[in-house]
Amino acid sequence: MGDRVVAVGSLEAKGLEYDAVVVVNPSGIAGESEAGLRVLYVALTRATQRLSVLSEAADEPDPDGVPALLR
Incomplete structure (x- = not known):
């Protein structure tokens, strides 16, 4: 990738x-x-200036705002 x-x-x-x-x-x-x-936390906290998250439908929260991975 360069x-x-x-x-x-x-x-x-x-x-x-x-x-x-x-x-x-x-x-x-x-x-x-x-x-x-824990691994996701590590990934989300590495950026010093810009963080982008590419998600799928499974990452979308339910009507109460809770994503599937926390249910």
């Missing part, structure tokens, strides 16, 4: 910071293991 873009997994990014982060499929990250919510 010198300025690096694709890393959530756990590979632990302890690092990036100017911009794109998190893809947050419910998939959260559901991949028992530690999924």
Whole structure:
């Protein structure tokens, strides 16, 4: 992807910071293991300036505002 873009997994990014982060499929990250919510937290907290989240229908909250991964 070039010198300025690096694709890393959530756990590979632990302890690092990036100017911009794109998190893809947050419910998939959260559901991949028992530690999924912790891994998602790591992914969502790596950005220092810009965070983008690409979600799917499963990531949308219910009428009460609770996403499926927290139900």
